[in-house]
């Protein structure tokens with residue numbers, strides 16, 4: 001076992017439903033839209049999936065365990081703060097991020113044009129280079145709840161390496 005590289009993979013998935021509103025927050029970026037995302041926090045489904053992937057890779061539970069939605073502290077929370085907190089938990093355990101690959105599944109809004117800004121936000125919060133991060137966006141070809149514009153799905157996969 002000791003000769004194996006100390007690498008860990010993690011995955012995260014999150015879903016938020018649309019509700020009344022005039023913008024969504026995805027990857028730390030505010031995007032004007034005809035609806036908002038229903039959530040206890042700012043509803044940043046992409047950051048939530050990313051946090052779950054990071055926590056999963058380190059076997060540290062999930063975002064609901066660390067930031068319970070019953071706790072008023074996290075009402076309307078800026079998810080970038082949650083991400084920075086998760087990165088602190090990893091740093092305390094000497095884990096470094098090798099890369100993260102994320103996918104947004106959304107019929108609307110169109111997010112492709114916002115991806116460079118999302119990457120910049122996430123790289124800053126994670127203390128990594130933009131080229132260690134990837135965000136892709138796709139629709140569901142109008143199929144299912146995503147296609148009916150009832151909500152957005154985000155998925156993330158990360159790899160961690162022991163930094164010592």
Ligand code: MG
Pocket residue numbers: 014015016039043044045048
């Ligand atoms: Mg969430």
